[in-house]
Amino acid sequence: MLNTADILTQLDQRRRNYSLSRDLYCDEGVYQADLENLWYREWVFAIPSCDIPKTGNHATLQIGAYPIVIVRGADGQIRAFHNVCRHRGQRLCPKENGSSPKLVCPYHQWTYDLDGRLLFARDMGADFDASQFSLKPVHVQDRGGLVYVCLAEDPPAFDRLGGFMDDYVGASDLSNAKVAFTSTIVEQGNWKLVIENNRECYHCGGSHPSLCRTYSDNPLMTVMEGPNAASPEILSHWDRCDKAGLAARFVNDPGMQWRFARVPLLNNAESFTMSTKAAVNRRMGTIPWNDAGSLMFYHFPSSWNHFLPDHAIVFRLLPISPTQTEVTSKWLVHKDAVEGKDYDLKALTEVWINTNDEDRRVVEENQKGIRSPAYEPGPYSPNQEEGVIHFVDWYVRTMQDRLSPRPAMAAE
Amino acid sequence: MLNTADILTQLDQRRRNYSLSRDLYCDEGVYQADLENLWYREWVFAIPSCDIPKTGNHATLQIGAYPIVIVRGADGQIRAFHNVCRHRGQRLCPKENGSSPKLVCPYHQWTYDLDGRLLFARDMGADFDASQFSLKPVHVQDRGGLVYVCLAEDPPAFDRLGGFMDDYVGASDLSNAKVAFTSTIVEQGNWKLVIENNRECYHCGGSHPSLCRTYSDNPLMTVMEGPNAASPEILSHWDRCDKAGLAARFVNDPGMQWRFARVPLLNNAESFTMSTKAAVNRRMGTIPWNDAGSLMFYHFPSSWNHFLPDHAIVFRLLPISPTQTEVTSKWLVHKDAVEGKDYDLKALTEVWINTNDEDRRVVEENQKGIRSPAYEPGPYSPNQEEGVIHFVDWYVRTMQDRLSPRPAMAAE
Amino acid sequence: MLNTADILTQLDQRRRNYSLSRDLYCDEGVYQADLENLWYREWVFAIPSCDIPKTGNHATLQIGAYPIVIVRGADGQIRAFHNVCRHRGQRLCPKENGSSPKLVCPYHQWTYDLDGRLLFARDMGADFDASQFSLKPVHVQDRGGLVYVCLAEDPPAFDRLGGFMDDYVGASDLSNAKVAFTSTIVEQGNWKLVIENNRECYHCGGSHPSLCRTYSDNPLMTVMEGPNAASPEILSHWDRCDKAGLAARFVNDPGMQWRFARVPLLNNAESFTMSTKAAVNRRMGTIPWNDAGSLMFYHFPSSWNHFLPDHAIVFRLLPISPTQTEVTSKWLVHKDAVEGKDYDLKALTEVWINTNDEDRRVVEENQKGIRSPAYEPGPYSPNQEEGVIHFVDWYVRTMQDRLSPRPAMAAE
Numbered sequence A, B, C: 001m002l003n004t005a006d007i008l009t010q011l012d013q014r015r016r017n018y019s020l021s022r023d024l025y026c027d028e029g030v031y032q033a034d035l036e037n038l039w040y041r042e043w044v045f046a047i048p049s050c051d052i053p054k055t056g057n058h059a060t061l062q063i064g065a066y067p068i069v070i071v072r073g074a075d076g077q078i079r080a081f082h083n084v085c086r087h088r089g090q091r092l093c094p095k096e097n098g099s100s101p102k103l104v105c106p107y108h109q110w111t112y113d114l115d116g117r118l119l120f121a122r123d124m125g126a127d128f129d130a131s132q133f134s135l136k137p138v139h140v141q142d143r144g145g146l147v148y149v150c151l152a153e154d155p156p157a158f159d160r161l162g163g164f165m166d167d168y169v170g171a172s173d174l175s176n177a178k179v180a181f182t183s184t185i186v187e188q189g190n191w192k193l194v195i196e197n198n199r200e201c202y203h204c205g206g207s208h209p210s211l212c213r214t215y216s217d218n219p220l221m222t223v224m225e226g227p228n229a230a231s232p233e234i235l236s237h238w239d240r241c242d243k244a245g246l247a248a249r250f251v252n253d254p255g256m257q258w259r260f261a262r263v264p265l266l267n268n269a270e271s272f273t274m275s276t277k278a279a280v281n282r283r284m285g286t287i288p289w290n291d292a293g294s295l296m297f298y299h300f301p302s303s304w305n306h307f308l309p310d311h312a313i314v315f316r317l318l319p320i321s322p323t324q325t326e327v328t329s330k331w332l333v334h335k336d337a338v339e340g341k342d343y344d345l346k347a348l349t350e351v352w353i354n355t356n357d358e359d360r361r362v363v364e365e366n367q368k369g370i371r372s373p374a375y376e377p378g379p380y381s382p383n384q385e386e387g388v389i390h391f392v393d394w395y396v397r398t399m400q401d402r403l404s405p406r407p408a409m410a411a412e
């Protein structure tokens, strides 16, 4: 199990544009460092806000060792708390989704207001001061209908990103959306392998027959920088969107932690369906055409998303162990769309249920090969795997800054 | 993983009347220290002696890393041994219960007498001295029909406790009892959380609809000290028992490692049944009335028990890992009671099968919440959780004494 | 977890002709030392070559952390490689057996020739030098139709052993054999316990009713040295074989790492069947009689084998964890023997499927007993367990040489 100095050495010695060392994908010490320096310090995607539309609705997730609950208050605000009772530490809300006017602990019924205050604790004696036992808050952001949480005491800035979320995701008007379906799978692979898999389409032709009906595996169509600066087809799509007031142009964090861009689907396809046509009989938000393509938004380390004219798919990944990652996908549709009438659930979900499972299989075999001491880092395709390079560069730089004893500023 | 000094620091710094620190419930090093300083040094409840009524009957259990076998000898005596063949270390008796005139190793048939002596080993050569290869004995006590074992070289005193077991449990005459049913479940929680759960009824109203038909969740009825000194109802029950010669009054170890008391059930209920009536058509031992209530006997770290007029339930807990505990419950009835005639097995067992499962669920959620680094110890209810305070005080004090480099006497 | 010095101490202090210490069978550090000093340095049995009879056939196995693939090339040669793609480390061949004209990575379709050269990698840019990304080779030997691999840079000598494999195993002509059936089981026991179990028949009478129909549990019949030097019955069998030109006499490595000998079955039985008659309607290779008995060949640490007139069974063991071992058995018959006509699959396989399972059960109980801190090493029977003594002596001596800081030569 690597210690901080070991990890820093491996980060410092890594070869640029090559995959990472075996330990960085497998080691328990690296996993703990990833949790402490990234997962417990960065903003992490939790849920779309339409997952808890009403007062008293709540949703839970687990970030590393931390159970979290996200609650819609009586004032309509979304708040997040450590999902741990202040009495004897019971997990307060055990289910993924629930609803109740107060948060009542299942063990001894200590009762918390939706804003986290302890309202009632039976038989605790005269000296008991309930005001000292509120639920512990977790930072939360709700922008464009996507809820992010951050476990750090001082979370990183969110304003610039939040502004773009308002603009780009806002066009899908998630406040008038609903969750049509949720899928949760566990991949037997390190979380970084799950992201690397997501950040390239070099594997798509060989892995994703259903996705490839509608999604181009040409990096000119989906990657935006360097050798893949936007192609004429993309540029004309953006011009068209501009005229309709639809935010579409490539915008990114300078460190590539996140990126937005709306791209056309293949051959004027409308949605990620087997038929290539829209799966839902009404569009979301202010998106003007069925062929507006997909707004792609990723955010490291926890999420990628597709916002299509007829539906959106939000993906959340959460690390479980050095070699296990949970991937949750939620399909969102207009809140008034009726299943069986306005959309067929199988047609809506089958392409990405297949795609997720296909990706799971290659990620798991990737982990098995990398576990070999004979594995050595190999070169990324400069053309096809630019997105992977962005990710590993972001990962290595961020970890170096946080693990390094030298002043981070001087080192830039 | 904590070392001894770390553990001692956490024990020394704990806040009285508050739950323990996260590590004390989760850490692998603490678990090993618990095994070495408590489980391998204290008397541990094994079986009711009626589980092995005849010569050659044996029963097995696993205390941490140690497999143990308990055997009824040709002389009627109960002996305990390490369940490990002296040849190549085979687990000698693989099953939970068995019977055979000798103990024959399943691997190469080395054959031991029921008193542990090696009687026969095939083809071991002329120099082989069988007398050097007896089974290794384990200390054993059989008082009042309950068999305890101790792995220590010098076990703690048992005499005072044993005397009370004779008196209190003796009234149920377990020598004329039989095991009607055994249930074994594994709870995904630290053994201390399993005991804490058992030592209070603050959670009963919210968790145990069937038990609460007959068992009072009022601490005045079931806890006996401090703010809950015996209530008038309890005192009058004890007076009635005194007159009938039935040992009933509260008696305890000064350090609260164990306690006996007979308490009435709720509303003159007779037994822990859905009907509130006796489950078995004949009483055990010399208990004079159907409404004699329950003799409650607990002993840390491994057991709690209910001795009712018509049946008894003995509970044994054994640690499996930092976050796993095995709980075995045995329902005992008079040996001449006939299933289907004198009792219905479902009616006899359903209340505590439900109750055990309800407790398992809250214990497992407790473990999940406590695993959070955001967990902090919370206050026990002075009124409702006095029994839990007794347990954690006993635990902390005992571990401090055993882990501490300072002379234990001077520290008192 | 033991370090090197601890392990060496336990090896140095072990008592001769006694089973090993608890840690040597259980400890994670010992397991890692076993992998690094034995499994990654010795020749390990992989497959019979008839498992991959044709160009493009391949088979995979996992030695500790190393996935390996064995391939039949266009030139008919068998080669072995690390089963890890040189791009991003995908396990190249995920299945136990497969066939394809080139080795194509399932992730991004990098394509390797059957000799390991990278032939094609899409879109890797002008600077990419494919010649630098061949599959990494693993040493391989194919003698007498048995394929061994070695992960060491400088493998131990194989010549003397290989010569005997040609002679002894050659008589079964595995080049004209086929795999009729493969069974893979996982035993919950240390790999050394699996070998110890295999190296004695002290347990056979009590464990193997079907095997004992045809295989003698008398060590005079199956062990060849010391107190069990070949019996008259064996000697006359060897004389008969000599005259027919069938290699049969006991031959061994001076350190007992391997041994060959052909022994008659019990009561002129022909094969390991319930009927005691041949299971297959034609003999293999040049074996002249149905009652030629079994050529027994073992090789530490990974294999034992039986070559009978009508079929052969090759056994491969691979360690999975300190307390888990995979055992793969393959039944070989003449390549022209037709299932259902020349042999019945159940009759062919049932005896050793039963025997493997019976051995699995005793090995698992052995591990459970040895896990007890009360376990102490016991004496091996000088008569019955000589083969086990050979194994533990070989193990202890080899580990001492490799772990010891003193020059190995001087210490001999």
Ligand code: FES
Binding pocket: A085, A086, A087, A088, A089, A090, A105, A106, A107, A108, A109, A110
């Ligand atoms: S743990 Fe929540 S009320 Fe007791």
Ligand code: FES
Binding pocket: B085, B086, B087, B088, B089, B090, B105, B106, B107, B108, B109, B110
């Ligand atoms: S291990 Fe018990 S007889 Fe061999």
Ligand code: FES
Binding pocket: C085, C086, C087, C088, C089, C090, C105, C106, C107, C108, C109, C110
């Ligand atoms: S990992 Fe093999 S081709 Fe990419």
Ligand SMILES: [Fe+3]
Binding pocket: A197, A198, A203, A204, A207, A208, A355, A359
């Ligand atoms: Fe994919």
Ligand SMILES: [Fe+3]
Binding pocket: B197, B198, B203, B204, B207, B208, B355, B359
């Ligand atoms: Fe309970």
Ligand SMILES: [Fe+3]
Binding pocket: C197, C198, C203, C204, C207, C208, C355, C359
């Ligand atoms: Fe065997």
